[in-house]
Amino acid sequence: MDVVWLQLFNGISVSSILLLIALGLAVTFGQMNVINMAHGELIMVGAYATYLTQRLFQMYLPASWFDQYFLLSILASFVAAFLIGLLLEKVLIRFLYGRPLDSLLATWGVGLVLQQLARTLFGAPNVGVKSPSWLEGGLTVTSGLSLPYKRLFILGLVAVCLLAMFLYIYRTAAGRRMRAVMQNRDMAACLGISTRRVDSMTFAIGSGLAGVAGCALTLIGPIGPTIGTYYIVDAFMVVVLGGVGKLVGTVFGALGIGLTNSLFEYWTDASLGKVLVFLCIVAFLQWKPKGFVAMRTRSLD
Amino acid sequence: MREIKSKGKRHVIVTGLLAAVSLALVLGGCAQNSPAASPSASPASGASSSESGSEIKVGILHSLSGTMAISEVSVKDAEMMAIEEINAKGGVLGKKLVPVTEDGASDWPTFAEKARKLLSEDKVATVFGGWTSSSRKAMLPVFEELNGLLWYPVQYEGLESSPNIFYTGATTNQQIVPAVDWLLENRGKKVYLLGSDYVFPRTANKIIKAQLEAKGGELAGEEYTPLGHTDYTTIISKIMAAKPDIVFNTLNGDSNVAFFKQLKDAGISSADLTTLSVSVAEEEIRGIGADVLAGHLAAWNYYQTTDTPENKAFVEAYKGKYGADRVTADPIEAGYAAVYLWAAAVEKAGSTDVDKVKEAAKELEWAAPEGKVKIDGETQHLYKTVRIAEVQADGQFKELWNSGEPVKPDPYLKSYTWAAGLSSGS
Numbered sequence: 165m166d167v168v169w170l171q172l173f174n175g176i177s178v179s180s181i182l183l184l185i186a187l188g189l190a191v192t193f194g195q196m197n198v199i200n201m202a203h204g205e206l207i208m209v210g211a212y213a214t215y216l217t218q219r220l221f222q223m224y225l226p227a228s229w230f231d232q233y234f235l236l237s238i239l240a241s242f243v244a245a246f247l248i249g250l251l252l253e254k255v256l257i258r259f260l261y262g263r264p265l266d267s268l269l270a271t272w273g274v275g276l277v278l279q280q281l282a283r284t285l286f287g288a289p290n291v292g293v294k295s296p297s298w299l300e301g302g303l304t305v306t307s308g309l310s311l312p313y314k315r316l317f318i319l320g321l322v323a324v325c326l327l328a329m330f331l332y333i334y335r336t337a338a339g340r341r342m343r344a345v346m347q348n349r350d351m352a353a354c355l356g357i358s359t360r361r362v363d364s365m366t367f368a369i370g371s372g373l374a375g376v377a378g379c380a381l382t383l384i385g386p387i388g389p390t391i392g393t394y395y396i397v398d399a400f401m402v403v404v405l406g407g408v409g410k411l412v413g414t415v416f417g418a419l420g421i422g423l424t425n426s427l428f429e430y431w432t433d434a435s436l437g438k439v440l441v442f443l444c445i446v447a448f449l450q451w452k453p454k455g456f457v458a459m460r461t462r463s464l465d
Numbered sequence: 466m467r468e469i470k471s472k473g474k475r476h477v478i479v480t481g482l483l484a485a486v487s488l489a490l491v492l493g494g495c496a497q498n499s500p501a502a503s504p505s506a507s508p509a510s511g512a513s514s515s516e517s518g519s520e521i522k523v524g525i526l527h528s529l530s531g532t533m534a535i536s537e538v539s540v541k542d543a544e545m546m547a548i549e550e551i552n553a554k555g556g557v558l559g560k561k562l563v564p565v566t567e568d569g570a571s572d573w574p575t576f577a578e579k580a581r582k583l584l585s586e587d588k589v590a591t592v593f594g595g596w597t598s599s600s601r602k603a604m605l606p607v608f609e610e611l612n613g614l615l616w617y618p619v620q621y622e623g624l625e626s627s628p629n630i631f632y633t634g635a636t637t638n639q640q641i642v643p644a645v646d647w648l649l650e651n652r653g654k655k656v657y658l659l660g661s662d663y664v665f666p667r668t669a670n671k672i673i674k675a676q677l678e679a680k681g682g683e684l685a686g687e688e689y690t691p692l693g694h695t696d697y698t699t700i701i702s703k704i705m706a707a708k709p710d711i712v713f714n715t716l717n718g719d720s721n722v723a724f725f726k727q728l729k730d731a732g733i734s735s736a737d738l739t740t741l742s743v744s745v746a747e748e749e750i751r752g753i754g755a756d757v758l759a760g761h762l763a764a765w766n767y768y769q770t771t772d773t774p775e776n777k778a779f780v781e782a783y784k785g786k787y788g789a790d791r792v793t794a795d796p797i798e799a800g801y802a803a804v805y806l807w808a809a810a811v812e813k814a815g816s817t818d819v820d821k822v823k824e825a826a827k828e829l830e831w832a833a834p835e836g837k838v839k840i841d842g843e844t845q846h847l848y849k850t851v852r853i854a855e856v857q858a859d860g861q862f863k864e865l866w867n868s869g870e871p872v873k874p875d876p877y878l879k880s881y882t883w884a885a886g887l888s889s890g891s
Contacts, residue, residue, distance in 0.1 A: 167706055170702050171699065171702055174702065181696070280530070288534040289748055289749075289752055290719065290751070290753075291751075292753065292754040293754075301732070302730065302732055310732050312727075312730035312731060314730050383726070384723065384726055384727055385722060385723045385726065386719035386723060387722075388535060388719060389535075390532050391719070394695050426698070429699040429700075430699050430702065433689060433690075434688065434690040434699075434700065435662050435689060435690070438691065
């Protein structure tokens with residue numbers, strides 16, 4: 165029985181990680197229709213920002229402060245990826261709005277450049293990030309069932325990010341402008357919204373979320389120049405399955421993929437499990453081509 | 466009207482996504498074994514042209530970019546260092562070695578193409594290179610066709626012995642087979658096999674299963690994960706349910722980081738479960754974290770801590786040249802040894818001609834950092850000492866056991882009765 169609960173928890177945990185990596189993409193791809201292949205590399209930027217924060221703490225601050233580095237590194241990851249996203253939007257992406265295939269190729273190139281940059285700066289081998297001691301161990305529910313604190317922490321982090329995004333998009337003036345621009349750019353511009361500023365802000369926020377995901381991933385996975393490539397396909401899958409343009413769809417997409425993946429992997433094996441998940445997604449998109457939650461829009465695009 | 470237009474846009478996006486996914490798959494994918502061989506190049510006539518005046522050209526062919534750069538750059542560094550050291554001592558046959566470096570770019574057809582270029586355009590006397598079995602298998606026909614010489618520095622799955630390749634890493638009977646024997650004797654009988662889903666782990670596990678059957682071991686489970694897999698929670702649940710004594714780990718690359726971090730999070734330490742890895746060396750420990758790996762086991766022929774005077778000098782020179790924070794590891798040492806063994810064979814042959822060097826290399830001995838090694842004339846593999854060690858809190862290994870003397874290479878496992886029938890498949 166414990167195994168069932170553990171697998172359920174694993175499934176939810178995998179879903180939370182998928183959601184975290186897809187959340188930024190839900191903004192850049194979902195809201196802006198930019199196929200950002202460099203999203204994975206923005207995750208990498210977040211991971212390396214975490215590594216750098218850790219190194220700074222190790223070098224310049226007393227050892228007793230070390231455990232606090234991780235909270236700061238979440239912020240550092242967000243800011244680093246936010247700034248790179250902002251720069252990327254200013255010099256490249258803004259010329260590619262409405263041209264998804266061009267943005268695909270251009271951002272893929274950017275991704276390769278960022279990977280090689282990381283390799284030059286930090287070396288090709290993986291770097292090590294030590295988890296803070298307050299995230300070691302787990303919550304013991306029964307003797308056979310223990311929930312690792314890191315997984316619970318990631319669940320919490322996802323909830324916070326999701327709530328923040330929800331409040332930003334649906335409850336602030338900036339978010340309302342963003343939705344207006346994404347739904348009908350021309351009309352929004354006519355009404356006096358600076359679409360340029362909204363575009364770069366939206367893209368930068370999506371990038372910043374990728375950075376936070378990178379920070380969280382250092383707890384459970386490798387940190388190297390190629391980590392982005394491991395997550396990019398999953399991230400797109402979540403957004404497409406969930407339905408482009410709606411946050412709640414992304415949540416369902418992540419839960420759907422995460423839970424079925426854990427289930428299939430337990431019944432079969434990792435390779436076959438993945439194949440079955442892909443088959444389910446293909447079948448589902450045949451039935452509902454717009455994903456779980458389709459956006460109704462009056463836009464004329 | 467609205468509906469139609471939005472569908473059109475939708476179509477573009479979906480097409481783009483399909484392209485995106487396939488691009489990503491190409492980017493992360495691998496395994497194309499067929500080399501793009503163009504038989505137009507004229508066969509190199511020996512290597513006489515590589516000795517021009519006072520120089521001998523040698524090729525170095527590793528992935529300096531792409532996913533495999535993570536491992537291969539260090540091997541290239543060690544080979545360059547060996548060449549410099551040999552040059553400082555007066556070179557080979559009184560001539561300076563000039564390295565010609567090419568990037569295999571983690572792409573197997575590129576390896577074949579660059580190998581052809583090194584042999585037929587640069588006319589190098591020999592090539593040091595490769596890491597993955599796929600890259601070796603891609604280069605093999607090129608070296609056989611042009612009668613070149615390749616020194617391959619990494620432990621691999623055996624069942625191969627090309628007349629144009631010298632294998633300075635371990636074959637299965639110098640790493641996996643003795644490690645399984647040792648585990649069965651010291652750590653229990655129930656073994657769980659976990660590996661990445663490609664040729665090396667699958668071949669290795671085929672051998673291990675035959676061995677378990679013959680030696681009274683018990684197979685608790687067998688799992689393969691795709692290369693680059695990063696979530697091991699489900700696998701760990703399965704391992705916990707199977708309750709094995711030992712996990713024999715043939716995962717490759719970044720998956721090791723995810724597996725060991727998540728194993729620790731699940732509350733399983735090396736005291737609860739023995740794991741033995743064959744692809745985790747000093748370099749990988751730094752990326753995983755010594756605190757995560759402490760107490761887990763590995764099997765290699767060389768560690769940075771291996772206690773020989775040659776190794777002391779080697780580690781000192783390597784750190785002196787590339788920085789105190791660098792570490793040496795088994796394939797790095799095997800690459801270093803390959804250069805010296807080739808140089809010794811050339812000196813003995815008095816020529817860089819491939820056939821003469823091969824003849825001279827037979828039964829050649831050298832005091833390597835890992836201890837004495839000897840080239841086996843029949844298989845062109847090395848006699849190597851097997852060592853099993855435990856990861857310490859400082860990220861270095863402590864040796865628990867070694868084979869006492871160099872083990873004769875047996876890539877086809879002919880001397881093991883239980884292995885009969887394994888090699889017939891390949």
